[in-house]
Amino acid sequence: MFLFNPIKIRDKEHKTELNKLNKMKEIVPSTCRMCHGGCQVNVHLEEGRVVKVTGNPESVVSKGYLCPKGAASPELLYHPDRLTHPLRRIGARGENKWERISWEEAIQEIVEKLAHIKQTVGPQYFALLHGTTRPYVDMASRFCNAYGTPNYVNVAHNCMGPRTMASVFTIGSMVAPVPDAYEPGGITPKCIVLWGSNVTEIGSAQGMNAGIIKRALIAAEKVIVIDPRRTKEAGRSSQWLQIMPGSDGALALAMIHVIIAEDLIDHEFVRDYTVGYSELLAHVGEYSPEWAEKITGISPEQIRLAARTYASVRPAAIYWGSAIDASKCSFQTARAIMILRAITGNIDVPGGDIIPVPVTNVKLKSQFVNSEITGKLLLPIQNHRLAVDSIAAKKQSEFLSGKGVALTFKFLNVLQKKVYPLLTKLSAKKTPAAQLKTLSKLRTSKYPLCPVTHPPTFWKSITANDPYRVQALWIMGSNPLVTMTDPLETERALKLVEFVVVSDFFLTPTAHYADIVLPASMWLEQDDVVNTFEQWCVTNRKKVAQIGETRDDRDVLIEIARKLKLEKAFPWENYRAFVDEMLEPANLDFDSFSNKQIIQEKMRYLKYREQGFNTPSKKVELFSTTLLDMNISPVPVYRAAVSSGAAVRSPDKYPLLLTSGAKSMMFFHSEGRQIKSLRKSNPDPILEINHSAAASRGINDGDWVYIETPACRVKMKARITDAVLPEVVSAEHGWWFPEEEAPDYGWQKSNINMLFTADNFDPDVGSECLRSVFCEVYSAMPGA
Numbered sequence: 001m002f003l004f005n006p007i008k009i010r011d012k013e014h015k016t017e018l019n020k021l022n023k024m025k026e027i028v029p030s031t032c033r034m035c036h037g038g039c040q041v042n043v044h045l046e047e048g049r050v051v052k053v054t055g056n057p058e059s060v061v062s063k064g065y066l067c068p069k070g071a072a073s074p075e076l077l078y079h080p081d082r083l084t085h086p087l088r089r090i091g092a093r094g095e096n097k098w099e100r101i102s103w104e105e106a107i108q109e110i111v112e113k114l115a116h117i118k119q120t121v122g123p124q125y126f127a128l129l130h131g132t133t134r135p136y137v138d139m140a141s142r143f144c145n146a147y148g149t150p151n152y153v154n155v156a157h158n159c160m161g162p163r164t165m166a167s168v169f170t171i172g173s174m175v176a177p178v179p180d181a182y183e184p185g186g187i188t189p190k191c192i193v194l195w196g197s198n199v200t201e202i203g204s205a206q207g208m209n210a211g212i213i214k215r216a217l218i219a220a221e222k223v224i225v226i227d228p229r230r231t232k233e234a235g236r237s238s239q240w241l242q243i244m245p246g247s248d249g250a251l252a253l254a255m256i257h258v259i260i261a262e263d264l265i266d267h268e269f270v271r272d273y274t275v276g277y278s279e280l281l282a283h284v285g286e287y288s289p290e291w292a293e294k295i296t297g298i299s300p301e302q303i304r305l306a307a308r309t310y311a312s313v314r315p316a317a318i319y320w321g322s323a324i325d326a327s328k329c330s331f332q333t334a335r336a337i338m339i340l341r342a343i344t345g346n347i348d349v350p351g352g353d354i355i356p357v358p359v360t361n362v363k364l365k366s367q368f369v370n371s372e373i374t375g376k377l378l379l380p381i382q383n384h385r386l387a388v389d390s391i392a393a394k395k396q397s398e399f400l401s402g403k404g405v406a407l408t409f410k411f412l413n414v415l416q417k418k419v420y421p422l423l424t425k426l427s428a429k430k431t432p433a434a435q436l437k438t439l440s441k442l443r444t445s446k447y448p449l450c451p452v453t454h455p456p457t458f459w460k461s462i463t464a465n466d467p468y469r470v471q472a473l474w475i476m477g478s479n480p481l482v483t484m485t486d487p488l489e490t491e492r493a494l495k496l497v498e499f500v501v502v503s504d505f506f507l508t509p510t511a512h513y514a515d516i517v518l519p520a521s522m523w524l525e526q527d528d529v530v531n532t533f534e535q536w537c538v539t540n541r542k543k544v545a546q547i548g549e550t551r552d553d554r555d556v557l558i559e560i561a562r563k564l565k566l567e568k569a570f571p572w573e574n575y576r577a578f579v580d581e582m583l584e585p586a587n588l589d590f591d592s593f594s595n596k597q598i599i600q601e602k603m604r605y606l607k608y609r610e611q612g613f614n615t616p617s618k619k620v621e622l623f624s625t626t627l628l629d630m631n632i633s634p635v636p637v638y639r640a641a642v643s644s645g646a647a648v649r650s651p652d653k654y655p656l657l658l659t660s661g662a663k664s665m666m667f668f669h670s671e672g673r674q675i676k677s678l679r680k681s682n683p684d685p686i687l688e689i690n691h692s693a694a695a696s697r698g699i700n701d702g703d704w705v706y707i708e709t710p711a712c713r714v715k716m717k718a719r720i721t722d723a724v725l726p727e728v729v730s731a732e733h734g735w736w737f738p739e740e741e742a743p744d745y746g747w748q749k750s751n752i753n754m755l756f757t758a759d760n761f762d763p764d765v766g767s768e769c770l771r772s773v774f775c776e777v778y779s780a781m782p783g784a
């Protein structure tokens with residue numbers, strides 16, 4: 001008799017079920033974009049739904065690394081609060097009354113407005129603003145340039161801009177050097193200085209991956225950390241310099257002083273590949289470690305030790321962070337650090353501070369290596385004069401309001417047709433530094449090295465109507481009410497602009513001031529060829545989902561540009577067509593590129609030996625005559641980071657020095673507060689305060705406290721620690737509360753930028769003192 005075997009049958013059924021399920025399961029290799037790290041990841045799909053994202057262990061870029069933000073990508077994708085269709089404001093501005101409109105209507109309205117502005121008052125009356133670098137930024141700047149507005153506003157003055165400018169004016173490279181951590185030459189740095197960056201605790205910075213940097217740090221013989229907080233890396237470093245916030249410039253100068261005084265320079269490199277050594281030598285004589293001690297709080301012995309270690313343990317690399325960028329002397333500090341790299345012979349050597357070689361067989365979309373793509377050459381040079389932060393614009397508006405209108409137009413016409421094209425042609429041949437010099441002369445901006453329209457000046461131009469008030473503003477991926485200084489001024493400005501468009505994933509506090517809100521797609525909804533900051537490789541990003549009617553910002557830019565008759569600058573029908581063009585030189589279509597996942601360029605070291613540096617002298621410029629011509633100190637100087645605005649230090653009232661914005665692993669600036677898994681790990685805004693400072697103020701760990709400057713006060717939760725000095729406090733930035741009632745979402749109560757008035761800038765590059773304002777802290781607990 002045949003015996004029925006239920007187990008076997010169940011096995012079979014199970015297997016068929018599994019097979020079915022497996023068929024519905026899919027793993028798609030892609031590149032994460034929850035921050036600008038560009039980690040290669042695997043996207044796991046079940047029945048077409050993204051269920052998880054994991055690190056790709058095969059990736060040479062990220063070697064399997066994945067941070068909590070990357071893992072939370074599906075939560076962002078499917079978040080119930082995401083914007084899924086365009087909205088038009090129907091109530092008063094900021095009243096939170098909206099109607100759903102179609103993309104056609106939204107685009108039609110924007111096109112009509114922009115066409116009208118260009119025709120009636122001129123393209124400069126439209127501005128586009130974005131925050132940090134995002135996938136659309138090249139397309140956005142191209143859009144501005146093609147449309148003709150010089151008012152392209154973003155945060156570069158506070159973030160990367162000063163470091164990039166220092167790289168341009170010292171070694172002639174728009175791509176600032178990075179530590180040789182990916183080992184293309186087989187070695188990593190023997191000494192690493194982690195200077196104002198906490199990359200390993202946040203996931204990625206400067207486009208480099210925390211996991212990769214961590215490996216390099218472990219492999220290094222010496223690690224020096226320069227940070228006012230005892231970060232994890234500071235705790236396990238060879239030497240931790242607990243610097244007073246905002247004083248890095250003094251430390252860098254003193255380190256140059258020691259290296260020169262103790263004859264630790266790389267003689268051959270200095271002799272053959274630099275100019276201005278004798279001027280530098282004469283200049284740094286006064287910047288002794290004893291001088292720096294009073295400013296930095298670091299003892300002369302510690303400064304000497306750090307300088308000796310850095311100069312003698314080679315190859316050495318400096319991983320610098322955004323702490324360098326946001327002070328009263330950001331550019332000069334970054335210049336001094338560039339000079340440290342040069343005089344020790346660490347530039348572009350294996351295991352040192354390298355300049356990666358950009359991928360050559362792909363048309364990279366980067367302003368750093370391909371200005372054609374950003375459309376820089378599309379903006380007529382004279383339009384730079386029309387920027388709201390240009391002194392020339394002010395003069396022009398005064399002149400135009402007088403009698404000179406007809407004459408001016410005649411004159412401009414000649415310039416436009418004859419003189420400027422010639423200038424453009426000539427300037428294209430020059431080094432980046434010389435180009436910037438021409439540009440800054442044309443623009444005659446207050447901050448000659450600010451690479452974009454200076455945001456605080458931009459907001460002021462609106463509220464003061466000086467030199468003029470833009471009529472339309474498109475905010476694409478920024479939450480300036482939370483991420484920029486002086487948010488109340490920003491709010492006043494947002495109320496005054498006639499027409500505001502905001503593209504975002506969510507209705508943020510800023511988006512509430514929009515007339516039209518556009519729903520942006522996130523990385524899981526996009527096809528892309530991704531190139532991170534270093535450009536040495538491109539990786540694939542693959543669309544795996546579509547939520548509602550969200551659209552790729554770049555598709556929207558292209559469609560609007562083409563409707564504005566800018567097809568010459570935007571020949572592509574959509575972004576995918578552009579991506580195909582990027583891949584043309586590699587003879588690949590997008591699908592085969594996606595299978596390949598990565599295209600890498602081979603690293604070449606010591607490139608300067610064949611081609612020199614791309615500076616006017618073809619050498620590293622320790623002394624820069626270009627800077628001198630621009631009325632900027634040709635050798636690096638230190639400028640005290642006095643606290644901002646009215647907050648001139650009054651030791652009794654404001655005895656604590658506040659540094660703000662050390663990034664959190666869980667959030668990307670003001671993003672992620674609505675993502676449960678991330679918020680759970682970092683539920684409240686944190687202020688780090690030393691035990692003794694807390695005790696003398698009656699503050700306990702976990703208490704809500706007020707942080708006050710003469711500008712305002714905000715509330716945060718105290719974390720009592722010995723990681724900061726008693727006279728220093730460190731606050732997170734980017735806080736708002738999406739769970740609270742719209743349209744405010746409590747954006748003012750814990751927003752650290754409320755404490756900064758925007759009136760204290762680095763005169764060279766226009767950055768702000770986000771790392772140094774005097775404040776007081778006191779309990780906000782009931783009964784306190």
Ligand SMILES: Nc1nc2c(c(=O)[nH]1)N[C@H]1C(S)=C(S)[C@@H](COP(=O)(O)OP(=O)(O)OC[C@H]3O[C@@H](n4cnc5c(=O)[nH]c(N)nc54)[C@H](O)[C@@H]3O)O[C@H]1N2
Pocket residue numbers: 130131132133134135155158159322326476477478479480483484503504505506508520521522553660661662668669670671733734752753770
């Ligand atoms: N006090 C203080 N302030 C700081 C800093 C500090 O250290 N201290 N750090 C500064 C620095 S370094 C920077 S870079 C700036 C960052 O400033 P922002 O770039 O303004 O900051 P985010 O909060 O990242 O971005 C704002 C919005 O962009 C949306 N978004 C994200 N990706 C996309 C996209 O692809 N498309 C569209 N359309 N929208 C998108 C997000 O949902 C978010 O609402 O903040 C600065 N602010």
Ligand SMILES: Nc1nc2c(c(=O)[nH]1)N[C@H]1C(S)=C(S)[C@@H](COP(=O)(O)OP(=O)(O)OC[C@H]3O[C@@H](n4cnc5c(=O)[nH]c(N)nc54)[C@H](O)[C@@H]3O)O[C@H]1N2
Pocket residue numbers: 035036132159160195196197198199202203204205206226227228229231243244245246247248320321322323324659660661662663664665666667668669730771
């Ligand atoms: N998770 C996460 N990752 C991010 C971001 C994010 O918001 N979240 N933002 C991205 C962006 S746009 C940027 S610019 C980078 C920024 O990332 P990083 O370049 O690493 O810079 P920060 O996090 O701003 O600050 C790093 C360290 O500087 C220290 N610091 C504060 N003040 C000073 C000072 O005056 N001098 C010195 N030497 N150190 C100081 C802080 O204590 C902190 O440990 O990160 C990027 N990656």
Ligand code: SF4
Pocket residue numbers: 032033034035036037038039065066067068069070071202203204210
């Ligand atoms: S570090 Fe950035 S790119 Fe990498 S997984 Fe985290 S969020 Fe994604």
Ligand SMILES: [Mo]
Pocket residue numbers: 132159160322
């Ligand atoms: Mo940044």
